[in-house]
Each structure stands twice: as structure tokens, then as C-alpha cells.
Amino acid sequence: MLKQYRHIQVAIDGSKEADAAFQKAVAIAARNDADLEILHVIDTRSFQNVSSFDSAMVEQVSKEAETKLKEYHQRAIKAGAKKANYTVEFGSPKTIISHDFPKKKNIDLIILGATGLNAVERILLGSVTEYVSRTAKCDVLVIRNK
Incomplete structure (x- = not known):
């Protein structure tokens, strides 16, 4: 018996593989009538080497991520995902x-x-x-290519 997924998370990092994962996630969400959570995590380690913490730089990175995720959200809705959300997290x-x-x-x-x-x-x-594939408490699907 196939499991029906209700809450699907797709992690986006700007790579071609992440885009392929996004496309697969949208198809699975549409097929299961599931919630799709589009997630981008801004790695705070990337700011540790900056000698003086520049909040303008963090704000710019955050705005760019938000803009990109809005595009992904629109693509998801156009492709049939009825319940799609997006989130930018730091950490x-x-x-x-x-x-x-x-x-x-x-x-x-x-x-x-x-x-x-x-x-x-x-x-x-x-x-x-x-x-993620080793430690997550839920199922993990790794997309290698389109």
C-alpha cells in the first residue's frame, strides 16, 4: 500500500539538483493534494568570517532569498500544487x-x-x-537528476 504524504518539504539552495527536487516535490504534492513547504536556509556560518557584522548584507541576502522563493511559489501554484508556502530560515x-x-x-x-x-x-x-537522509524522523527523497 502506498503512503499518502500530507506535508511535503522541499529544500532549495539555488542548484540545478535543488530545482529538480522542487519539480518532483510539486508533482508529488499535486498528486497527494498535500501541503508543500518550500524552504531555503541561510547558513549563518557564512557570516562568521565577516569582521564587522553588517546587517545590510544579511538583509540583502534575505531579500534575494525571499524573491527567489516567491518565484518558486508561483511556479508551484502554476504546476498544480494547491497549498504551497515558502519560508526563509537562518541557522x-x-x-x-x-x-x-x-x-x-x-x-x-x-x-x-x-x-x-x-x-x-x-x-x-x-x-x-x-x-538529512541519515537523521530525519520522516521519509527523505533524494533527487539525483531530472
Whole structure:
């Protein structure tokens, strides 16, 4: 018997793989008449190396993310997802994507692309996708390509 998903989360990071994950998430949400939560996490580690905390820079990054997510939201609605929302979060992508956001929104399926950091960062930090697929409490679908 196939599980029917009600609350689907898709993580967007601007990569081609994330776009493919988005397309798959929209199709699954439309087929299941499910809520689609489009999520982008701004990694706060990227601001740690800035010598003086520049709130204007954070605001600009946040506005750009919001603009991009609005576009994804419109695409989702056009493609048949009836209940789509988008959220920009700040913090650790691993923790937010795998634990915090799913708990807050009662997510039963996480969809994300098989993207990662560059090779050195993957060795030192580990892939977000790998971490999410290993630790999330709900089902995880990793999209490798279109």
C-alpha cells in the first residue's frame, strides 16, 4: 500500500539538483493534494568570517532569498500544487532541514537534491543531504537528476 504524504518539504539552495527536487516535490504534492513547504536556509556560518557584522548584507541576502522563493511559489501554484508556502530560515541547514522545520510543520516527506559543498568541505563538514537522509524522523527523497 502506498503512503499518502500530507506535508511535503522541499529544500532549495539555488542548484540545478535543488530545482529538480522542487519539480518532483510539486508533482508529488499535486498528486497527494498535500501541503508543500518550500524552504531555503541561510547558513549563518557564512557570516562568521565577516569582521564587522553588517546587517545590510544579511538583509540583502534575505531579500534575494525571499524573491527567489516567491518565484518558486508561483511556479508551484502554476504546476498544480494547491497549498504551497515558502519560508526563509537562518541557522544550520543540516539541523533546520532535518529536524527543526519538519517538527514545526509536521512534515512527513523531505525532498532535496543530491547536492553538496565542494569536496574538501564535504570531508570536513559532511553533506547536508547525507545528514538529512541519515537523521530525519520522516521519509527523505533524494533527487539525483531530472
